[in-house]
Each structure stands twice: as structure tokens, then as C-alpha cells.
Amino acid sequence: MKPLDLRLLRYARSVRGVLGFGGLLGLLRTLAVIAWCWCLAQAITAIVLPVLGGMGGGSGRVGEGAPDVDALPWLLAGATAAMLARAAAGWGMDVLAARGAVRAKSQLRTAALDRLDARSPDWLAGRADAGPATALGRGLDALDGYFSAYLPQLILTVIATPILVLAVLLADPVSGVTVLIVFPVIPVFMILIGLATRSVQDRQWAQLQRLSGSFLDVVEGLSTLKIFRREQRQVERIERETGEYRTRTMRVLRVTFLSGFVLDLAGTFSIALVAVTIGTRLVAGEFPLGLGLFVLLLLPEAFMPIRAVGAAFHASTEGLAAAEDVFEIIEGEEDQPARVASGAPGGAPIGFDGVVVERGGRAVVGPVSFEVRPGEVVALAGPSGSGKSTLVSALLGFVAPSAGSLSRPETLAWTGQRAGLLRGTVAENVALGSDEPDPELVSRSLAAVGLPDLPAARALGVQGSGLSGGQAQRVAVARCLYRAWAADAGAVVLDEPSSALDAASEARVAEAMRAEARAGRAVLVVTHRQALLDAADRVVTVGAEEIDAIGAER
Numbered sequence: 001m002k003p004l005d006l007r008l009l010r011y012a013r014s015v016r017g018v019l020g021f022g023g024l025l026g027l028l029r030t031l032a033v034i035a036w037c038w039c040l041a042q043a044i045t046a047i048v049l050p051v052l053g054g055m056g057g058g059s060g061r062v063g064e065g066a067p068d069v070d071a072l073p074w075l076l077a078g079a080t081a082a083m084l085a086r087a088a089a090g091w092g093m094d095v096l097a098a099r100g101a102v103r104a105k106s107q108l109r110t111a112a113l114d115r116l117d118a119r120s121p122d123w124l125a126g127r128a129d130a131g132p133a134t135a136l137g138r139g140l141d142a143l144d145g146y147f148s149a150y151l152p153q154l155i156l157t158v159i160a161t162p163i164l165v166l167a168v169l170l171a172d173p174v175s176g177v178t179v180l181i182v183f184p185v186i187p188v189f190m191i192l193i194g195l196a197t198r199s200v201q202d203r204q205w206a207q208l209q210r211l212s213g214s215f216l217d218v219v220e221g222l223s224t225l226k227i228f229r230r231e232q233r234q235v236e237r238i239e240r241e242t243g244e245y246r247t248r249t250m251r252v253l254r255v256t257f258l259s260g261f262v263l264d265l266a267g268t269f270s271i272a273l274v275a276v277t278i279g280t281r282l283v284a285g286e287f288p289l290g291l292g293l294f295v296l297l298l299l300p301e302a303f304m305p306i307r308a309v310g311a312a313f314h315a316s317t318e319g320l321a322a323a324e325d326v327f328e329i330i331e332g333e334e335d336q337p338a339r340v341a342s343g344a345p346g347g348a349p350i351g352f353d354g355v356v357v358e359r360g361g362r363a364v365v366g367p368v369s370f371e372v373r374p375g376e377v378v379a380l381a382g383p384s385g386s387g388k389s390t391l392v393s394a395l396l397g398f399v400a401p402s403a404g405s406l407s408r409p410e411t412l413a414w415t416g417q418r419a420g421l422l423r424g425t426v427a428e429n430v431a432l433g434s435d436e437p438d439p440e441l442v443s444r445s446l447a448a449v450g451l452p453d454l455p456a457a458r459a460l461g462v463q464g465s466g467l468s469g470g471q472a473q474r475v476a477v478a479r480c481l482y483r484a485w486a487a488d489a490g491a492v493v494l495d496e497p498s499s500a501l502d503a504a505s506e507a508r509v510a511e512a513m514r515a516e517a518r519a520g521r522a523v524l525v526v527t528h529r530q531a532l533l534d535a536a537d538r539v540v541t542v543g544a545e546e547i548d549a550i551g552a553e554r
Contacts, residue, residue: 005323005327007327007331008104008323011107011108011111011327011330012103012104012105012107012108013107014099014100014103014104014107015100015104015147015151017096017100018096018097018100018104018147018151019151019155021096022093022096022097022151022152022155023155023158023159025089025092025093025096026089026093026152026155026156026158026159026160027159027163028085028089029085029086029089029090029093029156029160030156030159030160030163030164032082032083032085032086032089033082033086033160033164033298033301034163034164034167034298035078035079035081035082035085036079036082036083036086037294037297037298037301038294039075039076039078039079039082040075040079040293040297041290041291041293041294041297042067042071042075042290042294043072043075043076043079044290044293045067045289045290045293046067046068046069046071046072046075047069047072048289049289050069067290093152093155093156094148094152096152097147097148097149097151097152098147098148100147100151101143101144101146101147101148104143104147105140105141105143105144105147108140108143108323108326109136109140111330112132112135112136112326112329112330113136115329115330116132116329119329132325132329133212134208134209134212134322135322135325135326135329136326138208138212138322139205139321139322139323139325139326140322140323140326142322143320143322143323145312146312146320146323149312150309150312150313153305153308153309153312154309154312156305156308156309157305157306157308157309160301160302160305161302161303161305161306164298164301164302165179165180165183165302167298168295168298168299168302171291171294171295171298172278172287172291172292172295174277174281175274175277175278175295175299178270178273178274178277179270179274179299179302182266182269182270182273183270185266186263186266186267186303186306189259189262189263189266193255193258193259193262193310196255197252197255197256197259200248200251200252200255201252201320201321202321203248203251204245204248204249204251204252204321205321205322207241207244207245207248208245210241211238211241211242211245214237214238214241215238218234218237218238220462220463223461223465256311259310259311260307260310260311263306263307263310263311264307267300267303267306267307270299270303271296271299271300271303274295274296274299275296278292278295278296279292348374348407348408348409348410348490348522349371349372349373349374349407349409349522350371350372350378350395350407350408350409350412350491350493350522350524351370351371351372351405351406351407351408352368352369352370352371352391352395352404352406353369353404353405353406353407354366354367354368354369354403354404354405355367355368355369355391355394355401355403355404355405355406356368356401356402356403356404357387357390357391357393357394357399357400357401357402358402363402364387364390365386365387365388365390365391365542366387366401366403366404367403367404368391368404368540368542369404370540372491372522372523372524373522374490374491374520374521374522375517375518375520375521375522376517376522376523376537376538377513377514377517377523377525377535377536377537377538378522378523378524378525378536378537378538378539378540379525379526379527379532379533379535379536379538379539379540380392380524380525380526380527380539380540380542381526381527381528381533381539381540381541381542382541382542384528386542387542388495388526388542389417389495389496389526391542392414392493392495392524392526394406395408395493395524396414396493408490408491409489409490409491409522410490411487411488411489411490411491412484412489412490412491412492412493413480413481413483413484413487413489413491413492413493414480414492414493414494414495415476415477415479415480415493415494415495415497416476416495417495417496417499418476419463419464419472419473419475419476420476421460421463421464421467421472421475421476422460422462422464423460423461423462424459424460425456425457425458425459425460426442426446426454426455426456426457426458426460426475427439427442427456427457429460429464429475429479430442430445430446430456430475430478430479430482431479431482431486432479433483434482434486438486439456441482441485441486442456442478442482443456444485445478445479445481445482445485446475446478448478448481448508448512448515449474449475449477449478449481449505449508449509449512450474450504450505450508450509451471451474451475451478454471454475469500470500470501470502470505472500473497473498473499473500473501474501474505474508474509476497477494477497477509477512480492480494481512481516484516484521489521490521490522491521491522491523491524492513492516492521492522492523492524493523493524493525494509494513494523494524494525494526494527495525495526496526496527496528497509497525497527497532498510498527498529498531498532499528499529503531506529506531506532507531509532510531510532510534510535511535513525513532513535514535517537
């Protein structure tokens with residue numbers, strides 16, 4: 001990520017306010033620093049010069065422009081006022097940055113969650129389960145340092161450093177030239193160290209994602225691990241990955257400390273050079289004491305924002321690495337096709353017209369042309385890997401066809417190959433997505449798939465643990481029926497609904513399919529099972545080379 005990524009301005013609009021008002025406060029703080037250094041230098045000169053004069057010093061230009069002792073109260077008052085203004089501006093920048101950080105993180109999370117909601121299941125399936133969660137949780141929280149520390153210091157660096165260096169150059173051209181010669185070395189060091197930091201930080205963030213994914217896998221499979229007494233092996237695995245994350249974190253800290261050392265060394269070296277030249281000219285009586293003190297007080301203030309911005313940048317690198325993942329979610333390549341053409345709520349068929357789906361530049365299925373009319377059951381058959389589920393994904397809008405067109409009713413109900421049951425009751429899983437579940441409709445759905453005696457209030461674990469594989473699959477079909485009835489769907493799509501069922505249960509699912517067709521719905525079922533093929537009105541065979549687009553009439 002760049003020092004200031006313009007994507008932040010696009011998706012986290014509150015950052016614009018931080019930069020705008022922060023710039024004004026930074027300018028006020030810079031002017032207060034100059035005033036403070038000037039008043040303090042003049043006050044010290046007013047006190048010291050009489051002492052030097054009494055000791056025989058202060059000859060030549062040393063006393064040039066020195067104020068009288070009578071001006072001391074005004075100088076001290078000015079220094080105090082400048083110090084208060086500086087503190088107030090700094091406090092204002094901190095408050096502005098802290099509030100902006102909260103709003104910016106909220107805006108980034110909202111943008112990413114909205115984008116995730118629009119992503120297809122295929123896109124999500126290609127990423128680790130814990131990846132987006134880690135980026136949007138721990139990752140964005142790590143941006144606190146970026147917004148609350150790094151951005152204010154970056155603003156100060158951009159505004160304060162040039163103004164303060166210009167002030168030094170105007171006050172003493174010799175010192176100003178010395179600073180300008182040494183100054184460019186610092187950004188070069190920062191760039192080199194930044195490249196090294198990015199490398200180790202990327203590895204640290206990748207390790208954190210692996211650790212998060214491993215922990216999620218262990219938690220999801222904890223019951224199975226305990227049954228087979230393999231939990232200790234996973235404990236050792238988590239300990240090993242935790243140790244690796246600790247090691248990578250320490251490497252990041254080492255680079256951070258090295259960066260701080262290099263910046264401090266460069267700043268100290270520059271200030272020392274200026275101090276030597278000023279001291280030599282003061283001893284020779286060729287330079288005013290007040291001006292020399294002003295330059296020496298001003299120089300550390302000129303280098304301080306650069307040193308602080310380097311330290312703050314390293315403290316926020318974890319958040320920056322996470323932000324890249326967040327921007328990938330928001331800006332990733334569009335994976336949603338244009339909305340499938342929808343017909344009237346009740347009477348539109350499902351239609352495939354020359355549909356071709358490609359992945360990686362290669363056609364995985366197609367061209368396919370067939371139609372499922374309301375009131376009929378069409379089975380989609382073919383060998384494994386021939387693209388049957390891919391066609392269903394295209395119909396649902398999960399993948400974009402590279403050629404051809406699709407049509408479907410306005411509302412359809414669907415169940416996939418995996419049951420996809422969640423932790424909760426059977427009723428909650430059947431009525432998933434319903435704001436006000438209908439208990440009578442839940443019972444009717446369960447009865448339709450041969451589960452009339454399954455208690456709707458029965459609690460299920462993660463991924464439907466507590467049910468057999470066949471029961472879980474029938475609950476998923478019941479969910480599809482519930483949606484079809486509750487939403488008055490015009491079509492029902494079933495992807496391998498009986499792969500884990502015995503003959504009797506499969507017959508109940510086949511009868512449920514026929515009942516939906518008799519109710520006037522278009523029913524499309526993907527299956528290898530002969531019982532469901534026999535229950536279909538037509539069979540469309542998806543082969544490796546060709547499509548039986550008309551199918552066998554039954």
C-alpha cells in the first residue's frame with residue numbers, strides 16, 4: 001500500500017475531512033512552532049548577552065538584533081502562547097484523527113460487506129473461509145495506528161517540514177544549504193527500509209491468515225477430532241503456527257527499530273553539522289547569537305515529523321496489509337453476470353439458449369439449449385464433471401455465461417449439493433431467510449420429504465451435526481419447498497437432492513418433485529439417480545461433446 005492510497009479517499013470519505021482539517025491544524029501548529037522557537041531564542045539571548053558582555057564576550061555580530069531585558073516578559077508570554085497554540089493544534093489533530101479512524105473503518109467495512117453480499121458463491125469458495133473475516137475484523141482494527149498516528153504525522157511532514165526548512169534557509173543560508181544536502185538521504189533510507197518492511201509484513205499477514213484458517217478448521221471439526229482422538233495433533237499444529245507468527249512479528253519489529261535508528265542517525269548527523277558551523281561562527285563573532293539559537297531550536301522540529309511518520313508507518317503496516325485484502329474484495333474483478341431475464345411470477349419457463357460457460361479461457365460446458373416449462377419436471381443428467389452444476393450456477397447468477405442467454409421466473413427456490421445447514425433448530429434451518437417463519441409451513445415441508453416425526457424445535461450443531469447425512473439432505477430439500485411455497489416461486493431447482501438417500505426416501509423426494517410440477521411450477525433437477533430420472537418428464541443429457549437438447553420424452 002502506498003503512503004497515502006487514494007482508494008481510501010474513495011471508499012472512506014471521512015479521510016478527506018481528516019486531510020483537510022488536519023492540514024489547517026498542521027499549518028497552525030507549524031506557525032506556532034516557529035513563533036515558539038523565535039520567542040524562546042530571543043528570551044535566552046536577552047538573558048545571556050549581558051552575562052557574556054560582563055565576561056568580555058559578545059563581540060562582533062554576536063549581539064546583533066538582540067532584544068533588551070525589558071522585552072523578556074513579552075517574549076516569555078509569546079513563547080507560552082505559542083506553546084499552548086501548538087498543544088491545542090496537536091490535540092485537535094489527534095481527536096480529528098481518532099474520530100476519523102472510527103468512521104473510516106466503518107465505511108470500509110460497509111463497502112466490503114456490501115461487495116461480499118454481491119459476490120457469487122464461486123468467488124467466495126476460491127478463498128479461505130477465515131480470509132475475509134480476518135481482513136474485516138482484526139485487519140481493519142489494525143488501521144487504528146494508520147489513521148490516528150500515521151496520517152497526522154504524514155500531514156505534519158508534508159506541511160511542517162518544508163516550511164521549517166525554508167525558515168532555516170531564510171534565517172541562515174549556510175545552515176539551510178547544509179540541511180538541504182543531508183535531507184534527501186533520509187527519504188532514500190525510508191524507501192529502502194519500507195521495501196524491506198513490506199516484504200516481512202506481507203509474510204506476517206499471510207501467516208496470520210493461515211493461523212486464522214487453521215483455527216477455524218479445528219473448531220469446525222472439533223467433534224470429529226475428539227471422536228477419533230486426534231485433537232492433540234491439532235493442538236501441536238496450532239502451537240507451531242502460533243510460534244511462526246510470533247517469529248514473523250519479531251522480524252517486523254526488528255526492521256521497525258532499524259528504521260528508527262537510521263532516521264535518528266540521519267537527523268542527528270544533520271543537526272550536528274549545523275551546530276558545528278553555527279558554533280564556529282559564533283566563536284569568531286561572525287553570527288548573531290539569537291539567530292543561531294533560533295536555527296538550532298528549529299532544526300529538531302523540522303526533522304521530528306519525518307522520524308515520527310516513519311515510526312507510525314511501521315506501527316500500522318499490519319493494517320495496511322489487511323487494507324489491500326479489503327480493497328481486493330471491493331475492487332476485485334466483477335464476477336456477477338448481468339441479471340438473468342425474469343418473466344412473470346407464475347408462468348415463465350426456465351430457458352437456456354445457446355449457453356456456454358468458460359473458465360480460464362476454456363469452455364467447460366455448452367452450447368446448451370433447452371427449456372423447462374411450467375408444470376413439467378426436467379432432469380439434467382450426464383457424467384461427473386460434464387458441467388451440470390455449472391449450468392445451475394449460471395441460471396442462479398453465480399457465474400456469467402460467455403455466450404447465449406438465460407431466462408427464468410421472477411422467483412425460484414433452489415437447493416445445492418451440500419445441505420448447508422447452520423447451527424440452530426430444524427425450523428430455523430427450514431425457514432432460513434424468513435423474517436416470520438410459519439410453523440405450519442415448516443411441518444408441511446418436513447412431511448413432504450418424509451420427515452414428519454423430526455421435531456422442528458430440535459437443535460442442530462455446526463453443519464447440521466445431530467442429523468444423519470440423509471436427514472440433512474432432506475431438511476435442505478424441505479427448505480427449498482418452504483421457500484417455493486412461502487414466496488410462491490415459479491420454479492424449483494434441485495442439485496443432486498438424493499445422493500445420500502435410500503430408495504424409500506428418494507421416492508418421497510421424487511413425489512415432492514412431481515407435486516411441485518402439478519402445482520404449476522417448472523422443476524429442474526440435476527441427478528445421477530435412476531429413480532429421479534424415471535420421475536422426470538424429460539431428460540437433458542449433458543455430455544463431453546454434445547447436448548441432447550430435446551431430451552427423451554417420458
